[in-house]
Amino acid sequence: MKKIIVGSRKSLLALTQTKWVIDQLQALNLPYEYEIKEIVTKGDKILDVTLAKVGGKGLFVKELEQALLEGEVDFAVHSMKDMPAEMPKGLILATVPEREDPRDCLVTKNGFTFNSLPIGAKIGTSSLRRAAQLLAVRNDLEIESIRGNINTRLSKLENTDLDAIVLAAAGLKRVGLEEKITEYLHPDLCLPAVGQGALGIQARANDPEILEILKQIEHQPTRILVSAERALLHRLQGGCQVPIGAYASWAGNQVQLVGLVASLDGKTIIKEIALADPADAEELGIRVAEQLLVKGAEEILENLKGELS
Numbered sequence: 001m002k003k004i005i006v007g008s009r010k011s012l013l014a015l016t017q018t019k020w021v022i023d024q025l026q027a028l029n030l031p032y033e034y035e036i037k038e039i040v041t042k043g044d045k046i047l048d049v050t051l052a053k054v055g056g057k058g059l060f061v062k063e064l065e066q067a068l069l070e071g072e073v074d075f076a077v078h079s080m081k082d083m084p085a086e087m088p089k090g091l092i093l094a095t096v097p098e099r100e101d102p103r104d105c106l107v108t109k110n111g112f113t114f115n116s117l118p119i120g121a122k123i124g125t126s127s128l129r130r131a132a133q134l135l136a137v138r139n140d141l142e143i144e145s146i147r148g149n150i151n152t153r154l155s156k157l158e159n160t161d162l163d164a165i166v167l168a169a170a171g172l173k174r175v176g177l178e179e180k181i182t183e184y185l186h187p188d189l190c191l192p193a194v195g196q197g198a199l200g201i202q203a204r205a206n207d208p209e210i211l212e213i214l215k216q217i218e219h220q221p222t223r224i225l226v227s228a229e230r231a232l233l234h235r236l237q238g239g240c241q242v243p244i245g246a247y248a249s250w251a252g253n254q255v256q257l258v259g260l261v262a263s264l265d266g267k268t269i270i271k272e273i274a275l276a277d278p279a280d281a282e283e284l285g286i287r288v289a290e291q292l293l294v295k296g297a298e299e300i301l302e303n304l305k306g307e308l309s
Helices: 012-026 062-069 128-137 150-159 169-174 208-217 220-236 278-294 297-308
Strands: 002-008 032-038 075-079 091-095 104-108 122-124 142-144 164-168 183-185 199-204 244-251 254-262 269-276
Touching: 002 012, 002 062, 012 032, 012 075, 012 150, 012 169, 012 199, 012 208, 062 075, 062 091, 062 199, 091 208, 104 169, 122 150, 128 142, 128 244, 128 254, 128 269, 150 164, 164 169, 199 208, 220 244, 220 254, 220 278, 244 278, 254 278, 254 297, 269 278, 278 297
Parallel strands: 002 032, 002 075, 122 142, 122 164
Antiparallel strands: 075 199, 091 199, 104 164, 104 183, 244 254, 254 269
């Protein structure tokens, strides 16, 4: 039986996601066996600095992409929100399985909801996007940068003076910790990151056997929505460490895309919404990005470079 080597980061969430993908493939009863190769990325190594300060795109994917290009692994499983809008030459987004919950969520120490958190409450998040949007609604909050995997962040909530942390709901659901969620944050309050809740499976463009296998777990509706979000990110030239949010959903037979760019302090939030047919999902992403730029997003993103350097 032919063995397929699958690249994954080492975290519990990454391995859970990779095993889920393998389970979907094994259910097809194809004549293959699967082995996971665990790979440490730059983003996993540097934990004492905020992602935005580390700089660069693809902090959680570059080493996996290198392993693919060098033939060490046959495909790699990523969290879509970690994937830069552009792929290295020779690699493609081979398949996009069905998306988990795209929302952000709040985990609080004393059961407080976002609105009932006390004045000056301390919220832990390493995401500039989350911090900016929460400050836009409640500028009394104190944002503290925290990094690390899900369990590390949950333990920081328990063992420090943090009142709450913000995480992606999908991650908690995937690792079986859904009961920790105090409140789901509606996209109107906190627009998710591009591709949040979705997985991106990357493979070599010239590997037809692997591409044929992966194609069988494709979820076309998810790919359409994610392609709109990623086109917006690409047009704005943003990485996953910039306060850019995008959320595509179905409005009847059409795709609705909400895009957002925010200043770090949350005082300026630029938001745009538009609809298009599914076949025009990428064009929709570009159009919404263009509208954000017209409204002043470019200036915000330029200023941000100065603030983070």
